[in-house]
Amino acid sequence: MKKSLNEIAQHLGGRVSGDGEVLIGGLATLDDAGEGQLTFLANPKYAGKVATTRASGVLLPEGAEPHGRNAIFHANPYLAFAKLLTLFYVSAPAPAGVLPGAQVAEGVRMGADCTIHPGASVAPGVTLGNRVVLYPGVVLYPGVTLGDDVTLHANVSVRSGCRIGNRVTIHDGTVIGSDGFGYAPDGKNWYKIPQIGIVVIEDDVEIGSNTVIDRAALEVTRIRRGTKIDNLVQIAHNCIIGEDCMIVSQVGISGSTQVGNHVIMGGQVGVAGHLKIGDNVMLGAKSGVPGNVAPNQTVSGTPCIPHREWLKASGVFPKLPEMKKNLSTLEKRVAELEALVARLVPAEPEA
């Protein structure tokens, strides 16, 4: 596919500077782009590379210096570039139906234009929307429901009764709806608490690889619309994760915690159970969250504290041995002073 710079600018809602008729057939970074390719400048620190890139066109932020290149000026070149990547490179594979080697139980309801790859396994009572793609090794347990335009990559499993909305993509090896980790001590052993709830994944959610989202004990573990979850994340039973959250790799969220909307969690964060994390909260990478976090806070550390306080305290931490020594020295100096001063002060008469 080739498109002129003018066509691309129109698609993006940008303004062309230079030759708008130049044809673009692909996209690349400032360093790697060549003849016939479009690149972009997002970080001002690389502005100098605009002069030297071999690209045939550059997406630039308003006000940037084009260095005589054919350019499209755009308010958000990074977002614009992402939209071009979609335009140039993303297309749904042609639907292929149920391929030989796929195991689809009798009575499964399936929408139009689905592709079920060899080695995928669909149990009785499953409902699939339109344009569902199941890669090899996907396992859908009985009663699972998938919406339209759902793609489940290799070896994803979805346990019985769980429901997945529209336009959801789940990457390889992720598990939706395995049992929550619930046991009651019976005085001698751990008695398993049956996990009879489900998981509901709402529309426009994307989930990375080898992540696990456990089914609720009684009700629903829910991932709300638009939230993005990275690889190797643990979301325990009965959690409710809000809309448009970003949960980075290796985060763990304990049972029954409720996360607001637009919450961002850095990598390897751990959140205790039965908490409320407010809207727009940001949890710094590796932080450990033992209590509720009010909306609009940025916190870090274990136990987490306001991010700026954490940065300052962490900066002092390496000086602890010196502080301890100085404190001890100071105690001696004060004791000596006290002795000296005691000798200088006239004795008070006894009571």
Add this chain to the structure above:
Amino acid sequence: MKKSLNEIAQHLGGRVSGDGEVLIGGLATLDDAGEGQLTFLANPKYAGKVATTRASGVLLPEGAEPHGRNAIFHANPYLAFAKLLTLFYVSAPAPAGVLPGAQVAEGVRMGADCTIHPGASVAPGVTLGNRVVLYPGVVLYPGVTLGDDVTLHANVSVRSGCRIGNRVTIHDGTVIGSDGFGYAPDGKNWYKIPQIGIVVIEDDVEIGSNTVIDRAALEVTRIRRGTKIDNLVQIAHNCIIGEDCMIVSQVGISGSTQVGNHVIMGGQVGVAGHLKIGDNVMLGAKSGVPGNVAPNQTVSGTPCIPHREWLKASGVFPKLPEMKKNLSTLEKRVAELEALVARLVPAEPEA
């Protein structure tokens, strides 16, 4: 299935208050329960909801106020409720034998009433007990042995020669017996140390999803009877995990570490290698354990210290910048005092 409150009380060993003939057909939480359902009160802070729940019956701790509801009094309502969940909702699926699309090698020994789902793969030399269920994508390598009543969920793999006891459940995507991470420097590269041991999982163990338990270098990595392991946990080669432990999600235990009985590890704990963790130890979430831990200790932090000390020190941590400033101010005040006092003290004669 419906049962009267009297029948249920008899099953649990509890005492009925109110109408014992009311019929119960299901279970739900205080908030969600309705007509014909039984609920329970475990946390005294929700005692007020007993008055307003729409449930037809309530499981109450001895001494609680029934607010005129039909109730069963029980010493441990949470455990009792779990047992009722099992009674009402848990039943083994009817055994279905080797289903079409399952790959079972010749000569595999299989007990009675097994179910091998399509897409499961059983290698030569495997032995399966009675009532084993293998979901799609389960892979048993040669020589694996499973006991009775073992359920392996989708895409679990068990590597060659590993042995799993009775009444063991393993959730989706978990790997038992992959190679331990062992290499010796040969002066230039890393030389792989063959991992020729196995993993033994004893009776009544349950393991979550996408967890990994590596085979021993030479001998056995062992998970003892009754231990429960959550999702995304790493247990390295040659570890011995004791009986009735609880190992929460994303814990990592390094090689050759021996964990006692009834040990509880919170989420994201990391334990170094070649250690001994005593019986009844509790490791706080996210703690890092660099050395042995004596029995009956509760520790937290990295490196871990007694939990109460950690709580106190963590509480002071945010005040580090202020402490540093105060210490510095105090040093100046003491220096000024010293100068002042030096002027006040008569000069000593020189030696």
Add this chain to the structure above:
Amino acid sequence: MKKSLNEIAQHLGGRVSGDGEVLIGGLATLDDAGEGQLTFLANPKYAGKVATTRASGVLLPEGAEPHGRNAIFHANPYLAFAKLLTLFYVSAPAPAGVLPGAQVAEGVRMGADCTIHPGASVAPGVTLGNRVVLYPGVVLYPGVTLGDDVTLHANVSVRSGCRIGNRVTIHDGTVIGSDGFGYAPDGKNWYKIPQIGIVVIEDDVEIGSNTVIDRAALEVTRIRRGTKIDNLVQIAHNCIIGEDCMIVSQVGISGSTQVGNHVIMGGQVGVAGHLKIGDNVMLGAKSGVPGNVAPNQTVSGTPCIPHREWLKASGVFPKLPEMKKNLSTLEKRVAELEALVARLVPAEPEA
């Protein structure tokens, strides 16, 4: 297979002491070895066990006391033992071709002596080298290339276009080339940035179970020759990991970070994105790395600092409450001194 101590010594390049004709049929630890087995002493703290082991031969470091045992002296007994394990226990399974139940697309190019197990799935456009082994549940997406002597264990998936070199082993459930975690805010939602790059795994790499290595946004996520990666590790898009690194379990490395050669990362380390980690760096277990690390450094903690400083500061951390109290007490003592001294110093005339 049995070999005499003399033959073994010749294979290893070691020197025999005692009876060189004794026959060895297997290997075991000092504690477990018996008649006909060879054991080894690597850690001097177990030197006493050489006298009591029931092994027929012992691999000893130069200068160790053989206690009258048949021994092979070697400069590096641990490495020598590993080489013997390989000699005695490691043999490639006989190649079996494409087994019934394997799904191999038409036109797939396959080298000599491959084994494709039942339930493995190979898409169109895949190229396999010689002696490739694909266990059940392995999924190769279109256009994947594997070199010679590649073994992919159960349920590994490799996404489209990714390239894997020679002598690479990947353990169960690991995912190579799923989408990097990239979204741009479009003012309202998260807009997915298509991930159109690939992953390249170079020669002699080994990767554990349930690890995830994401494909690059535009170019290549690369694991260089000889690097070893443990279980449950996250390597994000566009990372470059150098040669002969050791990356222990549950490490997470954020996007676009470049790691040098011979870097060692302990368990549960987290590294932020867009960083450079120099050659020969060691990152202590659980450390959090927010910035570049110069070559040859050993660092620990979050945020990481030089390891020795971290050890010292961590040792003081539990004393924080005491330090705070002492500082407060000292402030009071200084204030009292100041008051006392003020009374002793003659008033200065006012300006």
